[in-house]
Amino acid sequence: MYPILFLSFSGLITLFLGFFQEGKWVKPATILFLAIASISAFIDWNKPGAYFFNMLQVNNFNLLLSLVILITAILIVAISDNFKEIEYAHSAEYYAIMQFSLVGAIMMTNFQSLIMLFLGVEILSVSMYVLTGTDKRNLRGNEAAIKYFLLGAFATGILLFGIAMIYGGVGAFEIDAISGTLASNQAQSLFLYIGLVMLLIGLLFKLAAAPFHFWTPDVYEGAPTIFTLFMATIVKTAVVFALYRILHQSFQNMHLSWSYILAGCIALSLIIGNLSAVKQISFKRMLAFSSISHAGFLLLGLLHVSKTADKSLLFYSVSYLLASTSAFGVLLALKNERTENGRSNENISVFKGLATRSPFLSAVLIISMLSLAGIPLTGGFWSKFYVLTDAANDQFFYLIVLALLLTAVGVYYYFKPIITVFEKSDIQEAITINPIFKIIFVLTTLGTLVLGLFPDLLYGMI
C-alpha cells in the first residue's frame, strides 16, 4: 500500500522539480523516489491485510509483484535520457506521469475490489495514452496516441460494463465475495457470463492478446522507444496478474466456461504474433508482434487453475522484462544511428556490423534475443517450461504442441537481428556507451543468464 501513497505524492513533487535548474534533477529524483517506494513496500512485509475499505489486498506475493514493477521502472528510468530527442520536451511531466502510471499498475496487481481494478486500469491507460503521444512533432507518434486512446477508451468502457454486469450477477465487487458466491451456487446467472466475457475482453485488449491486438504494432512503433519498453514490460505484467486474480482467485469455479475463450485467444495470439513478426523490417514492430506471442504464452500459464500458476507467471514476467529491457535498451543505445531522412534508425538493419563496432552491445542483444526465443541457458527457456508444464493436461495438449512449433517460427525472426549483427558494415567507428547503460545491461544480461542456469533461485523464492 505504501508505494501507492508515496508515488502519488512523489509524482506531484517531480512535476515541480522541473522548474529548478532546467529540470536536471528530475531523473535522479525519480530514481530516488522509485527506490524509496520499493523500500517502502517492505513495511507491509509479512503483514497481510486489506486497505482502503477492503478494496486493496496486501500480502507478500502482491508486494513482490509491486517490487518487480518498481524495479523494472527504475531500470527503465535509468536508461531514459531526459528526452533530448523530443522537441519541446517537458521531461518533468513525463517522469511524473510515469510515477502515476505505476500507481495504477500496482493497484491492478493488488486489487481486491473490481472498482480498484477499474481505477488501476484507468490510471495506467490514461498515462500510457499521454506518454505515447509525447513526441508531438512526430506524425507516427500522434497516430499511435490517437489509435491507442480511441481503442483503449472503448476497451475500458467494455471492461466497466463487464464489472457492472458481474455486480448484477453476484451483488458484490470483491473477488473473495465473487468466488464465495460462485462456490455456493451451482447455477450462475447469465449476467455473470456476459460480465466475465466483457471483463476479459477489456483486459485482453490491454495485454495485447489476439484478437484484440490490432493497436499494438502501430503504437509500439510510434511511441518513443522508452515508453514502448514501458508498455511491453510494466503494463503487461500488471495486466497479466490482474487476469490471474480474476480468473484464478474469483472465477476459478467457472473454469470450464473461460478456459475455452482463453484457449482460442492463446491459439490466435501465438499464430498471429509469430507469423506476423517474420516479415517485419522494423525492430520495434517485430518486438510488438513478439509481444503478442508472449501474451499468448502468458495466457497459457493462466489456462489451467493450478497451484503453481502464480509462480510460473511471475517467473515468465521477470525473464521477459529482463530480456525486453536489454533488447529495447540496445536500440536506445544506438539512437544516434540515423536513416537517410534523419530519423533514428529503428530497423533491424541498425545492428549491421555491431559485432565489430561494439562486442558488448552485440552480446547483450544476442542474449536477449535468445531469451525471447526461449533457447536454453537463458531465462526464456525456463519461463516457457514452467508455463507449459502448468498448462499441460490432456484437454489442451494440442495448444502446447502448437506453442512449441510456433516457437520454432519465433527462432526464425529472433535470429534475424543476430545474423545482422555479424554482417559486415561500412561504418567501422566504435560505439560509445553511457556507463549507466553499461550497468543496466550487465544487470539484465546477467539476470537472464542466472535465471537460465539456476531458475530455482527465483522460482524457489516465490
Added chain:
Amino acid sequence: MLILILLLLPLITAIAIAVIPGISGQLSKNIGGGISLVNFLIFIYGLIQFQKGDTVLLDYSHVWLSNANINFSLSADGISQVLLGLVTFITMVVIHIAGSFDYKQSSLLYILILLTESALIGVFTATDIFLFYFFFEISLIPVYFLALKWGGENAPKITFRMFVYTIFGSLLMLSAIIFLYTKGQTASIQELAITGKALPKNVNILLFLAFIVAFGIKMPMFPFHTWQPDAYTESPTPATILLAALLSKMGVYGLLRIALPLAPIGWNQLGIYIVILAIFGLIYGSIIAIKQNNLKKILAYSSFAHMGLMAAGILTGNLSGTQGAVIQMLAHGINVAGLFYIVKIIQDRTGSRNLEGLGGLSQKAPVLTVLFMIVLLGSVALPLTNGFVGEFLLLKSVFDYNNTLGVIAGLTIIFGAVYMLRMMQKAMFGQLLPANENILDVNKSELMVLVPICLLVILFGMFPNLILNSTVEAAKAFTQLMSNI
C-alpha cells in the same frame, strides 16, 4: 564429482577468457588447448578408475529445480564413456586445427569451441531428461556462431537453415518430453521408461515419431538431411568437424537413450519403417557421394550414409547393432575429423577443393598421401581399421533383423569403397597440375594431429575389444529394456 569437473572446466575457462580483458587470440589458443588436454587426461584418469570398479567418480547429482523434481544428474556408463572420450579428444584436435589456420586471431573462436565441449559432455552424460534437452539444444549455439562468423559467403543463410531445422526438431521433442513428464511426474530418464511403456499405443507412436524427427534431423537421417551437405561445406573446418564428428552423434545417442526406451511400443510398431528409411538414406547418400566433385561434399554425403547405418543398427534393438553403433560412432568421429582436416590442408595448399583442380599430389606430398590413405581406409571399413568392426556388427544386426534389408545395406561396402577410392585416386594420384608444382608436404603441426588419428584408426581396428568389452554391459542393459515390451 569427476564428471562435473569435466563439464565445468571448459565452461569456466571459456567464461574466463571472455571476461578477463586483454587475452589475445594466441594466448587463448594456448589456454584452450591446455585445458582441453587437461580435460582429456582427467577423462583418462576417470576411465582407469572406472575399470578398477570405482564408479562414483563418474556420477554426480544435485537438485536443480526442486519444485519441478528436476535434478542436475550426470552419469557415465560404458557407452557414455566412449562418447566422452571422443568429445575430449576431438576438442583437442579442433583447437589445434583452429589455431594452425589464420582464422582471424580471435579468442571468441576458442571460447565457442570450449563451450561446445561443455555442452556435449552434458548431453552424453545427462540422466535427467530436461538436463539432456538443455544441453542438446545449447550445444548447437556455439557451433552456429562459429559457422556464422567464419563461414563461407553463403554461411548466414545456410547455417541459419541448419539452426531452424534442428530447433524445429528439438521443439517437437520438447513437447513429447513435457507430455511424458506430466504423465510420469518425474524427469529421470530411467523412470520415464516405465511411464513410456505404460502409455497407450497411439500416444506411444506419436511420441516415437516426435523423437525420430528430432534426432533424425540432428544426425541427419533421410529425409531430414537437406540442411547437412551445404552446412558442412560452408562452415569453416573447425565447425564442420564439430558438426560431423560430435554433434551428429547426439542424434544416434538420443535414439539409443531417449527415443527407443521412452517410446518402446511406438518403436515396436514403426521401427521397421524407420530402419527402411535409414537404409534408403544410406544407399542414397552413397550414390550421391559417388557423383560429387567437391571434396567436402563427398565427405558430407559419406557422413550422411554412415549415420544412416548407425541409426539402422540402433533401431534393430539387438546387441550387435547397439555395440556396432557405439563403436562406429567412435570410429566415424575420429575418421571424419581426420578427413575434413586433410581436405582443409589440401585446399590450403592448392586453393581448390574440387577434384578437377587436384591430382598427382602424391608426388609432392607422399606423407600426406599415406596418412590420407590410412584414415580413408578406416572410413571404407577395411579389416584392421577401426571402421571395420563397427560396420561389420551393424550389417550383421540389420541382417539378423531382416535378411533383405541386410543385403541391401551390404551394398554400402561397395559404394563406400567406390566414392572414397575415387576421391583418393583423383586427388592424390594421376597427373599433377602445373599450378600445384610447388606444394609442400605436411608440416610438424599437422603431423601432431594426423599421426595420433592414424594410430587410433589402427589401434581400434586391431583391438576392437577395448571398446566392445567396456560397452557390453551398457548395451546389454539397453537390449534388455527393448526386448521385454
